[in-house]
Amino acid sequence: xxxxxxxxxxxxxxxxxxxxxxxxxxxxxxxxxxxxxxxxxxxxxxxxxxxxxxxxxxxxxxxxxxxxxxxxxxxxxxxxxxxxxxxxxxxxxxxxxxxxxxxxxxxxxxxxxxxxxxxxxxxxxxxxxxxxxxxxxxxxxxxx
Amino acid sequence: xxxxxxxxxxxxxxxxxxxxxxxxxxxxxxxxxxxxxxxxxxxxxxxxxxxxxxxxxxxxxxxxxxxxxxxxxxxxxxxxxxxxxxxxxxxxxxxxxxxxxxxxxxxxxxxxxxxxxxxxxxxxxxxxxxxxxxxxxxxxxxxx
DNA sequence: TTCCTTGCAAACGATTTGCATTGGA
DNA sequence: TCCAATGCAAATCGTTTGCAAGGAA
Numbered sequence: 001x002x003x004x005x006x007x008x009x010x011x012x013x014x015x016x017x018x019x020x021x022x023x024x025x026x027x028x029x030x031x032x033x034x035x036x037x038x039x040x041x042x043x044x045x046x047x048x049x050x051x052x053x054x055x056x057x058x059x060x061x062x063x064x065x066x067x068x069x070x071x072x073x074x075x076x077x078x079x080x081x082x083x084x085x086x087x088x089x090x091x092x093x094x095x096x097x098x099x100x101x102x103x104x105x106x107x108x109x110x111x112x113x114x115x116x117x118x119x120x121x122x123x124x125x126x127x128x129x130x131x132x133x134x135x136x137x138x139x140x141x142x143x144x
Numbered sequence: 145x146x147x148x149x150x151x152x153x154x155x156x157x158x159x160x161x162x163x164x165x166x167x168x169x170x171x172x173x174x175x176x177x178x179x180x181x182x183x184x185x186x187x188x189x190x191x192x193x194x195x196x197x198x199x200x201x202x203x204x205x206x207x208x209x210x211x212x213x214x215x216x217x218x219x220x221x222x223x224x225x226x227x228x229x230x231x232x233x234x235x236x237x238x239x240x241x242x243x244x245x246x247x248x249x250x251x252x253x254x255x256x257x258x259x260x261x262x263x264x265x266x267x268x269x270x271x272x273x274x275x276x277x278x279x280x281x282x283x284x285x286x287x288x
Numbered sequence: 289t290t291c292c293t294t295g296c297a298a299a300c301g302a303t304t305t306g307c308a309t310t311g312g313a
Numbered sequence: 314t315c316c317a318a319t320g321c322a323a324a325t326c327g328t329t330t331g332c333a334a335g336g337a338a
Contacts, residue, residue, distance in 0.1 A: 017292090018292070018293075018336095018337075018338095020292095020293065020294090020336090020337090022293085022294075023293095038327090039327080039328080040327080050294090050295095051294080051295060051296075052327090052328085053294085053295070053297090053328085053329080053330085054293085054294055054295070056327095056328060056329070057293080057294080057329090057330095058293095060329090061293095070218070072216045072217055072218055072220070073216055074216055075303095075326090075327090076216070076220030076221070076222060076302070076303080076326085076327065076328095077220075077327075078220065078327085078328085091265075093265075093269060093271045096274065096275075104265060104268075104269055106261075106265065107268075110261055110264065110265075113257065113261065114258075114261065114278075117250075117254055117257065117258065117278075118278075118280055120254065121235075121237075121248060121250065121254075121280060122280070122282065124248075124251075125237060125248055125285075126285045126288075127282055127284055127285065128282045128283045128288060129280050129281070129282040130240065130281055130282040130283070131240075131280070131281040131282065132278065132279065132280045132281065133278075133279045133281075134258075134261075134262075134276065134277075134278050134279075135276065135277045135278075135279060136262055136265060136266070136271070136273050136275070136276045137273070137274055137275040137276065137277075138266065138271055138272045138273040138274040138275065139271070139272045139274070140271055141269075141270045141271065144270075144272060160317095161317090162311095162312065162313080162317065162318070164311085164312075164317090164318065164319085165311095166318080166319075167318095182302090183302080183303080184302080194319090194320095195319080195320060195321075196302090196303085197303085197304075197305085197319085197320070197321075197322090198318085198319055198320070200302090200303060200304070201304090201305095201318080201319080202318095204304090205318095219302090219328095220301085220302065220303095220327065220328075221302075222302085222303085289338100290337100290338090291336100291337090291338090292335105292336085292337080292338100293334105293335080293336075293337095294333105294334080294335070294336090295332105295333090295334080295335095296331105296332095296333095296334100297330100297331095297332095298329105298330085298331080298332105299328105299329080299330070299331090300327100300328080300329070300330090301326100301327095301328085301329095302325100302326090302327085302328100303324105303325080303326085303327100304323105304324080304325065304326095305322100305323085305324070305325085306321105306323085306324090307320105307321095307322100307323105308319105308320095308321095309318105309319080309320080309321100310317105310318080310319070310320090311315105311316105311317090311318075311319085312315105312316100312317085312318090313314100313315100313316100313317100
């Protein structure tokens with residue numbers, strides 16, 4: 001059992017929600033992925049023994065209790081990834097050719113700059129920033 | 145006829161694509177909106193005389209010729225906005241309470257910083273950045 | 289036992305498409 | 314004129330849900 005596994009187990013226990021085999025499979029699959037994953041992708045990776053509807057339900061409760069978070073992509077496809085407290089704050093590199101979405105963690109000083117910018121923007125526009133995401137579209141290493 | 149209207153007309157003409165009444169309605173609606181709009185929202189604003197399927201088709205060709213660009217949001221809803229060359233480069237303030245998406249244009253020096261960051265990230269990750277979007281989630285003025 | 293969770297199939301909602309008709313250059 | 318564009322209805326596809334069966338405390 002990995003650390004992530006244990007942390008998720010604790011979090012769910014605190015809410016009296018069961019950490020079942022299906023939910024565990026989703027978490028482990030996401031923990032090993034380099035970026036957000038859609039229900040269909042998880043279905044392919046985990047194996048078709050777990051029906052799609054169950055995956056969707058697992059993702060729904062995992063999101064509800066702050067374990068995973070959604071990312072909305074092209075063609076109306078929602079991909080999920082582990083929440084920041086499990087995976088760390090990061091941004092996304094989105095390939096306009098193959099559609100892949102990869103995580104990127106900014107060097108601390110740069111992330112600080114972004115954070116400061118977001119704060120400034122908030123006060124500039126009477127908007128209270130809670131979260132931010134720098135999404136960079138372009139061509140990934142395999143598609144150059 | 146507005147300037148935007150004329151610019152779109154030229155762009156489409158260059159591609160021998162007709163700038164029809166339906167397409168014109170989409171452009172004018174988007175030109176007057178403070179943020180991206182979904183097909184359903186356009187349908188409501190333009191009037192139900194133009195069927196949804198036609199709106200989708202209009203949006204598809206307008207996107208194909210670089211006149212509008214999509215933004216992917218929660219619940220698999222795609223919203224469109226005028227392309228940057230018509231509307232200017234900007235970012236989005238997304239309200240987690242009411243779901244509204246508003247445009248925000250960064251002061252030039254700040255936008256420069258973001259641009260520089262994106263460039264750095266690209267070389268850091270062997271990724272060729274083409275576009276970037278700083279999406280800020282939080283609570284909008286009406287939902288504070 | 290008593291709920292929570294899962295499987296299956298049907299239902300949904302956003303978007304797409306086939307086909308016959310209309311309309312603009 | 315003549316092909317592109319539109320309307321309508323049916324089809325797709327990702328996602329959700331009702332209901333009965335299975336499983337953990």
